[in-house]
Amino acid sequence: xxxxxxxxxxDHFAKGLPPPSASATVDNPTYNFILGHTCPDLVPVExxxxxxxxxxxxxxxxxxxNLHNGGLLGYLPLREFLVLKLGRHRGIDVTVDDILxxxxxxxxxxxxxxxxxxxxxxxxxxxxxxxxxxxxxxMRKVNIVGVxxxxxxxxxxxxxxALDDLAGRGVTPKYIYTIPTVQNPTGSVMPMERRxxxxxxxxxxxxxxxxxxxxxxxxxxxEWEKAIRSLDDSGHVLHMGSFSKNLAPxxxxxxxxxxxxxxxQLLPLKGDIGTxxxxxxxxxxxxxxxxEEHLETLRSGxxxxxxxxxxxxxxxFGPSVEPNHPRGGIYLWVKFPDGVDTRKPLAAARKEGIGxxxxxxxxxxxxxxxxxxxxxxxxxxxLPTEDEIWKGIELLAQVFQRELGFPS
Amino acid sequence: xxxxxxxxxxDHFAKGLPPPSASATVDNPTYNFILGHTCPDLVPVExxxxxxxxxxxxxxxxxxxNLHNGGLLGYLPLREFLVLKLGRHRGIDVTVDDILxxxxxxxxxxxxxxxxxxxxxxxxxxxxxxxxxxxxxxMRKVNIVGVxxxxxxxxxxxxxxALDDLAGRGVTPKYIYTIPTVQNPTGSVMPMERRxxxxxxxxxxxxxxxxxxxxxxxxxxxEWEKAIRSLDDSGHVLHMGSFSKNLAPxxxxxxxxxxxxxxxQLLPLKGDIGTxxxxxxxxxxxxxxxxEEHLETLRSGxxxxxxxxxxxxxxxFGPSVEPNHPRGGIYLWVKFPDGVDTRKPLAAARKEGIGxxxxxxxxxxxxxxxxxxxxxxxxxxxLPTEDEIWKGIELLAQVFQRELGFPS
Numbered sequence: 001x002x003x004x005x006x007x008x009x010x011d012h013f014a015k016g017l018p019p020p021s022a023s024a025t026v027d028n029p030t031y032n033f034i035l036g037h038t039c040p041d042l043v044p045v046e047x048x049x050x051x052x053x054x055x056x057x058x059x060x061x062x063x064x065x066n067l068h069n070g071g072l073l074g075y076l077p078l079r080e081f082l083v084l085k086l087g088r089h090r091g092i093d094v095t096v097d098d099i100l101x102x103x104x105x106x107x108x109x110x111x112x113x114x115x116x117x118x119x120x121x122x123x124x125x126x127x128x129x130x131x132x133x134x135x136x137x138x139m140r141k142v143n144i145v146g147v148x149x150x151x152x153x154x155x156x157x158x159x160x161x162a163l164d165d166l167a168g169r170g171v172t173p174k175y176i177y178t179i180p181t182v183q184n185p186t187g188s189v190m191p192m193e194r195r196x197x198x199x200x201x202x203x204x205x206x207x208x209x210x211x212x213x214x215x216x217x218x219x220x221x222x223e224w225e226k227a228i229r230s231l232d233d234s235g236h237v238l239h240m241g242s243f244s245k246n247l248a249p250x251x252x253x254x255x256x257x258x259x260x261x262x263x264x265q266l267l268p269l270k271g272d273i274g275t276x277x278x279x280x281x282x283x284x285x286x287x288x289x290x291x292e293e294h295l296e297t298l299r300s301g302x303x304x305x306x307x308x309x310x311x312x313x314x315x316x317f318g319p320s321v322e323p324n325h326p327r328g329g330i331y332l333w334v335k336f337p338d339g340v341d342t343r344k345p346l347a348a349a350r351k352e353g354i355g356x357x358x359x360x361x362x363x364x365x366x367x368x369x370x371x372x373x374x375x376x377x378x379x380x381x382x383l384p385t386e387d388e389i390w391k392g393i394e395l396l397a398q399v400f401q402r403e404l405g406f407p408s
Numbered sequence: 409x410x411x412x413x414x415x416x417x418x419d420h421f422a423k424g425l426p427p428p429s430a431s432a433t434v435d436n437p438t439y440n441f442i443l444g445h446t447c448p449d450l451v452p453v454e455x456x457x458x459x460x461x462x463x464x465x466x467x468x469x470x471x472x473x474n475l476h477n478g479g480l481l482g483y484l485p486l487r488e489f490l491v492l493k494l495g496r497h498r499g500i501d502v503t504v505d506d507i508l509x510x511x512x513x514x515x516x517x518x519x520x521x522x523x524x525x526x527x528x529x530x531x532x533x534x535x536x537x538x539x540x541x542x543x544x545x546x547m548r549k550v551n552i553v554g555v556x557x558x559x560x561x562x563x564x565x566x567x568x569x570a571l572d573d574l575a576g577r578g579v580t581p582k583y584i585y586t587i588p589t590v591q592n593p594t595g596s597v598m599p600m601e602r603r604x605x606x607x608x609x610x611x612x613x614x615x616x617x618x619x620x621x622x623x624x625x626x627x628x629x630x631e632w633e634k635a636i637r638s639l640d641d642s643g644h645v646l647h648m649g650s651f652s653k654n655l656a657p658x659x660x661x662x663x664x665x666x667x668x669x670x671x672x673q674l675l676p677l678k679g680d681i682g683t684x685x686x687x688x689x690x691x692x693x694x695x696x697x698x699x700e701e702h703l704e705t706l707r708s709g710x711x712x713x714x715x716x717x718x719x720x721x722x723x724x725f726g727p728s729v730e731p732n733h734p735r736g737g738i739y740l741w742v743k744f745p746d747g748v749d750t751r752k753p754l755a756a757a758r759k760e761g762i763g764x765x766x767x768x769x770x771x772x773x774x775x776x777x778x779x780x781x782x783x784x785x786x787x788x789x790x791l792p793t794e795d796e797i798w799k800g801i802e803l804l805a806q807v808f809q810r811e812l813g814f815p816s
Contacts, residue, residue: 007616007643009669012582014526020672024480024505028473040469048468052460052690060456061448063658064791065436072432097432103511107680118422136679174420208415235415250471250685261417264428271544272515276684277658282460383472 018139029355031392036184036249037383038330042301043248044286044294051286059281067274072267074101074255075280081287082241082255090216091230092239092257100263103275105214105242105254106132111266112210112238112256116174117142124162125177126154128362128373130184130212133177145173146364146371153180153190156197163205175210175238176202180228182215185333185362185378187326189219195228202236209237214254217246217295219328220303235259243283245330246295251279302330302382305389309381312390316397317407330382333359336375337406343367343374345396345403352395426547437763439800444592444657445791446738450709451656452694452702459694467689475682480675482509482663483688489695490649490663498624499638500647500665508671511683513622513650513662514540519674520618520646520664524582525550532570533585534562536770536781538592538620541585553581554772554779561588561598564605571613583618583646584610588636590623593741593770593786595734597627603636610644617645622662625654625703627736628711643667651691653738654703659687710738710790713797717789720798724805725815738790741767744783745814751775751782753804753811760803 027034062068070076079096086092102108109132117123119141125134127146137144145166147158159176166173178198180190190198202209211228219225229239239257247253253275256266287294309332310323322335336342342358349356359376360367367374384392400406435442470476478484487504494500510516517540525531527549533542535554545552553574555566567584574581586606588598598606610617619636627633637647647665655661661683664674694702717740718731730743744750750766757764767784768775775782792800808814 005642006667007614009616009643009667009673012616013523013673017523017673018676020669021480021675022672024671024675026475026479035474037474038472040472043469043471045464045468049461049464052464053457056453056457056460060453061451063451063656064446064448066443066445066657067434068658071434072429103684104681110679115421115425132681139676139679206415208417208420234413235417248471248686249474249681250476250689252680252682252684252686259414259417261428263432264430265417265421265425267429267432268426268547271518271547272660273512273540273657274660276511276660276687278656278660278690279684279686281658282686 027355029350030353031388031395032355032383033379033381033392034355034357036244036330036380038245038248039301039305039382042298044290047286047290047294048282051289052282055281055285063277068277072274073097073099073263074275075277075284077288078253078280078284081284081291085287085291086257089224090213091226093230093233094257097260098257098263100256100258100266101275101280102254102256102270103272104244104249104252105212105240108240108254108256109133110136111269112240113137113140114269115262115265122166122171122173123175123177124159124173124207125364126179126183126186127364127371128185128359129177129364130179131362133212134364144364149183149186149188151188152194153183153188154178154198156194156201159198160201163201163207167205172205173207175208177210177212178228179212179215181213181225182218182326182329184215184329185331185359187324187329187331187333189222189225189327192225195225196231199228199231199236203234208235211237211239213239214242214245215329216241218299218302218330220299220306222327229257235261238262246298247283247286251283252276253279253283299328305381305386306332308386308389309379309393312393316393317400320407330380332379332381334377334379336377338375340375340404340406342377345399348403349396349399352399354392354396354399356396435763437758438761439796439803440763440791441787441789441800442763442765444652444738444788446653446656447709447713447790450706452698455694455698455702456690459697460690463689463693471685476685480682481505481507481671482683483685483692485696486661486688486692489692489699493695493699494665497632498621499634501638501641502665505668506665506671508664508666508674509683509688510662510664510678511680512652512657512660513620513648516648516662516664517541518544519677520648521545521548522677523670523673530574530579530581531583531585532567532581532615533772534587534591534594535772535779536593536767537585537772538587539770541620542772552772557591557594557596559596560602561591561596562586562606564602564609567606568609571609571615575613580613581615583616585618585620586636587620587623589621589633590626590734590737592623592737593739593767595732595737595739595741597630597633597735600633603633604639607636607639607644611642616643619645619647621647622650622653623737624649626707626710626738628707628714630735637665643669646670654706655691655694659691660684661687661691707736713789713794714740716794716797717787717801720801724801725808728815738788740787740789742785742787744785746783748783748812748814750785753807756811757804757807760807762800762804762807764804
C-alpha cells in the first residue's frame, strides 16, 4: 500500500537550475562591515508610523483590490513622487508611464537581465561592480567584460577599446552596466563630461547603457551630477533606482525607467500581480511629505560614519593603508599594500566577530587574475555604530598583525 | 556624430520571451465581479494602523538590515505565526524551517514551477482551476491534464484513470495541482476521506501533490477540513498559502511549506534579497494579535455577500440559472442552461459597466472543447457593495435578455 518513504525530488527538478542554497541563514557578525545594510538609527521610524497611519486611513481599503490605483506599473502616488524626484534631483524628465515599480533593485536587475540576456551573450560592466548584478549575469551564463575604473568612474578610453576588441570578434554587447554616481565599490562619481562621452559611445556603437542610480541620493558633498538618463531621450539609457539606500532595504522597493517597448516586455516576466501595494502606499506618503528633510538627516549621519571609519583605519592601520574618500554612499574602498591578500585573514577575523568583504568579491574577473583587487577591502560603514567601527577596526588590525605580520 | 534615433530593442531581447503586455492598465468595471479582489470594507484599516505603529516601534530599525530577523526564508515572527496557524487550523505540524515566505501565492506558484517544470512536462490539475497557475504552466509550455471535479472536489476515479492513461504512454506527471478547500472556481470542498485517497494515489504513483490552500481561512459553515499536508510528513505534499484572501491582496504575501530539499532549490530562483520585511512585520504583528477576531468578521461579511449575490441571481435570472452554494470563499460558480454561451454577452455587459469572467476563463481545455464550461460564469462577490451586486445583476439580466433572448 502507500509508502511512507520520503519523496525524493532530486530527479523531479528541472534541468539546469542554479545550485541549491546551502543554508537559509545569513551571517550577522558583531562588527558588521559586509553587504549593503544601511543605518538602523537613521530609519525614520516615527515618520513611517505617521505615513502608515495616514496612507492606510486614506487608501487602505484599496488593498482589497489587485493592482490598485496604478495597474501593472505600480501604485500611482509612488510613481508620481518619482516623477518629481527624478525631475528635480536627477534631471530626468519622464511621466508616470515611463516608470515600473519593482520589489527592489535586485528584482529590477533580474527582470532586465531576463528580458535581455541569453547564455553566451556579452555585457560590459565596471571592473569592480555590484555583486548581485554580477551574480545574476553569471547565473545566466553571460560573458562579462570588465572595464577599468578611475576616480572618475569607468574609463572611456578603456570602454572604447573594449568595444573595438569585441567588434573585431563580431560581438555586440547587450548593454553597458554602470553605476556612475558613487560607484559600488570604488565610490567614484562620473563627471558630466564623461557621462556625455559614454552616451556618445553608446549611440555610436548601438549598445544601450544600463544606469544603476541606487546611491544617487547619498551624495554628501561636491556637485550633484545628473543622471546619464537626463542627457538622453532616445531610449539608449535604461535607468534603475531603489528605495533601499535612501530609505531602507527592508521596504524592498525599486524602479526601472525605460521606454514602453522595454517595460511591456518586463511586465509578463514580472508576472507577480504587482509589488506590495502596502509598501508602496507608505513609502509614497512618507516621501511626498519628508523627502528633503529625511535625506538631509540621512546624508549627515552617513557622512559622520564615513569619517569615523576613515579615521579608525588611519589610526589602526597607519599610512600604508589608503582608504578612498568617497563623496557619498555607504562604503569605503580601502587599498592595502601590494602583496597583501585581504582574503587570507578573513576566517580569523570572523572568529573575532568581524565581517568584511575582500575586494575580490566585487571583481568581474576571477580571483587568480591580476586585476582582481586582492589587496582591497570594501567596508560598509552604515550598519555598525561609531563605537563598533572603532572597536572593529582595532580588532581587525590585530588580526592582520597576527595573520600577515602587518600593519606594524 | 551621435545619432538621435530611437534605440530599437526588438533585436536586443532574449529569444522565446512571452509576448509583451499590450497595456499596463487594468480593467475596473463599475459592477466588478472579476478576478480575486476582496472586500474593501473588510480591510482592517485601524488594526493595520495599530500593527504598523507597534511593529515599526519594536523592530523598525531592523529595516536597515537585509533579510533582517529570519534570513532567506522570511521574517521570523511571520513564520512563527504560520507555525501556530497551520498547526491549529490546518492540522499541519511544521517548524519555522519548513516555511518560505513569498511575495504572494502567484510568486510562490512561479517559483515552484520554475524549479519543477520544463517544456514538454505534464502536470495534473482540476478541470477548472486558478487562471494564474494555468497561465504560468502554459507559459512554460507544459501539458496540463484536467481532471473533472464534482461537489467534493477532484474526482479520484478520474484522477486514477488519467494517471493510468499517462503511465500507458510512459508519462509521469510532475505534480497534481489541487485546491482542495473551496476550489477555485467551483467552490467544492474535498472531504477528508477523499484527501486520504488522493495522498494514497500520490504515494502509489510517485507523483507529488501541490496543495493550494489560499481560500482555507474562508470556510463559513460546515466542517473545517484539515489540509492534505496534515496527513503526510513524507514530502509528497507541497503546500502553499496566501495572505491575499484572509487579509488583502495588496500586502503581497504568501508562503510555501515544503521539505528543505525543495526550499533550498527555490531560494536561488527567488534571488530577490527577500520579500518585503516591512509588510511581513506589520502582518505578523496584526495576525499575532487579531487573527481569530479578524477572520470571524471577514467570514461573516463575505457570507452575507455570497447570499446577496445568490439571491440577486435567483431574482433576476430565475430558476433556469443555478448558482452553486459554496461553503466559503469569494466566488459563485453559476451554471446557465445548456447552449447558453456566457462569452457572447461579455462585450455588451462591459458597455453597461459590468465585468464578469466566463467559465471558460478557468478551463484547462480550450474554448472549443466540450469540457470548457461555456455555460458557466464565475462571479467574485467580495469587491462590489450589496447595492452594486443587486444593481449589477439586474443590469446583467437585461444584457442577457437583449443579447441572448434569455432569461425571460
